[in-house]
Amino acid sequence: MMNRLILWALRMRWGLSSVVLLCHVSGLAVILIELWLSGFLGRLGPDWMSAVAQTAIYPILGALVGIALAGRDRSHYFSWLDTGRKPTEAEARRLLNLPMATTLRALAIWLPGVVIVTLLFAQVVPSRAIAVVGAMFALGAFESAGFTLLIVDRLIRPAIPLVAQVLGGTMHWSSTVLNRVVLSWTVSGAMPLLMLITVLADPVAEPGDRIHTALYMSSVGLLVGAIATAALARAVAEPLRILRRALDRIAHGDLEVRVPVGSASEIGRLEHSVNELAENLSERERLRDMFGRHVGAEVAERALAGGMDLTGDVRVVTALFVDVVGSVELSTGLAPREFVAKLNRLLSIVVSATEDNGGLVNKFEGDAALCIFGAPIALRDNATPALRAARRIRDEVAAGGELDIGIGVARGSVFAGDVGTDTRLEFTVIGDAVNEAARLTTEAKHVARRILVSQNVIEAASGNESASWELHETIHLRGRKQPTDCWTDIAPAGVPGRDAVTGSNGASSESDSPATDSAQAARSE
Incomplete structure (x- = not known):
């Protein structure tokens, strides 16, 4: 009134x-x-x-x-x-x-x-x-x-x-x-x-x-x-009450709250600051969400919390690589949008299975994805969740029946951190374990269970998890002096293995990815 x-x-x-x-x-x-x-x-x-x-x-x-x-x-x-x-x-x-x-x-x-x-x-x-x-x-x-x-x-x-x-x-x-x-x-x-x-x-x-x-x-x-005191008390108490309620809402995650600036005093400046706080936090959350969609929530949190300096360290991680079988035939036989829609459904399975097991989808490489367990967030046991994620990805993709994939899992010391320049950084992992996982992925496209895992991963996994895996064969991967013992998971009783050459989508297992080419060269050696 x-x-x-x-x-x-x-x-x-x-x-x-x-x-x-x-x-x-x-x-x-x-x-x-x-x-x-x-x-x-x-x-x-x-x-x-x-x-x-x-x-x-x-x-x-x-x-x-x-x-x-x-x-x-x-x-x-x-x-x-x-x-x-x-x-x-x-x-x-x-x-x-x-x-x-x-x-x-x-x-x-x-x-x-x-x-x-x-x-x-x-x-x-x-x-x-x-x-x-x-x-x-x-x-x-x-x-x-x-x-x-x-x-x-x-x-x-x-x-x-x-x-x-x-x-x-x-x-x-x-x-x-x-x-x-x-x-x-x-x-x-x-x-x-x-x-x-x-x-x-x-x-x-x-x-x-x-x-x-x-x-x-x-x-x-x-x-x-009495009149002056009441007016003064209301002029101070009413905006402070509004500010307290606004800060309570901000503390509970409501970043859309705004308070009217109704004074040219310190209270008005405080009202303006609360609005700026809500706007800045909202912008930070927007950047966190956008940044997290590109590099992963953990990497985004790490960058926002620690700045954008070139940082990193050497860690023992488990790398999981996923690649699509017969991507050339699929891309030529389908409209681009339809092919991309299939890839997005595959990658959504990869992201969900990886993040639910504490891992990070580090990057998408066309029709392939690299997932890391143990960086940037350290895990007490990073081998077991990687194996669980691999089985889940394989099973859910097979249940969908749209694509056929190969999965390789390797473990070892890598550099995990930021690479680039002061104006452009990327969180990545660099090391032999990543290369080994990519080469195992190509070989996995030719096995019935579509997953191949290195010996180091099985040895580091928990007893219950390692009991679900069996030695498949020993392969000499290109670029490695020693042959690699490859393991695959044990098929449940009564479950037939897939054809070693043709996947569930009927496409040939020959792929155009660089990992496939290098693995084929390794086999020919």
Whole structure:
């Protein structure tokens, strides 16, 4: 309700003028009532009405000037609001200066009037009471100016979100929390008490008049203090409550939360920072997701957490290589999109089986994939999950019946880390185990179970897992001086082996992949 009234006052042509005039009239009314209760008007004699009329000339002229200037302010500071557009940077900064500009102008109008009124009253009151009269009007001027600053600062608050969109997390010194607290205390406490002291120090006032005035000023102080304290407490507590809820939602993973920037103080800067935090975390999650899709979630996490320096170390890992049988025939016999769709379904099986067993799909190489177990996340036993993943990939691909594959698994020391330059890095594994796995994959295309595993993997696997494997044959792989003992998993009873040459898709096992070519050369040797 309050915000709707404030927005209405902002959009009304004379809304700002009415608010400023009300502040000045309120200050003047407090002073006049105080003078009446203190018996000051009675001491003016029978011509007190004439004296008051004369002294009222300047306040009326000042009010008219203030109304005219406030009307000018309406078009000067809020022309962008009338046209329904965002403010420019200059207009936004100008709006933040409005409360202080209005307050300084109010003092500029009030202070000459204080001097004029004091001089006029000096003609009809005892000289010893002149200081009291001047002090009352001066304190009223400062009270009215301070009240104007608080009101106008509150008046422009609904426009602050638009200002924040232009200036970002900006602050204005006149609207800081410290200044608001001090000003609220001055308006609600210090000024009424100083007025009370001034009345009690009046040497001409009667004791009864002093008591009446003291009660009046105390009531004014209590009322204004309650209003100012409530407004200040709400101005601080409400946004802090919103910020706390927003941070709780961010802590629980809701990165879409945003808070309105409703102040040009430290609180507004904090609101802007919370929005920036949510945006940055959302962008980080987006990059993590995008990066993880390309290089794997573990590598993405490692890069985001540790920077992009060239790092790495030597580890003993288990490498699993998967390659499609007869990819040339498939690619020529199918439309490109259909062939890619088949590959994507295969690779989704590879990714799921690898990640479920704690491994990393390091890279896709056309119709092949390299999976690593033991890097970048170390595993106490990286051989057993690699063997489980190999069987699962083979079984799920066979159940689909779309493609035929070969799988090779090897184990050994490799370099696992980033390679490249400062501007382009790639996490990779380099070592003999990777080459051995690729060559075993080509040989696996010619065995019934479609999986070949090196001796090192079987020796490192758990007892229950190694019991499911049997020695297939010893092969001399190209580039290796010693022959390799190759193992394959034991077929369950009653399960026929596949044909050694033709896969489930009917394609020849001759493949166009580099791994196939090198393995064929090794066999011919």
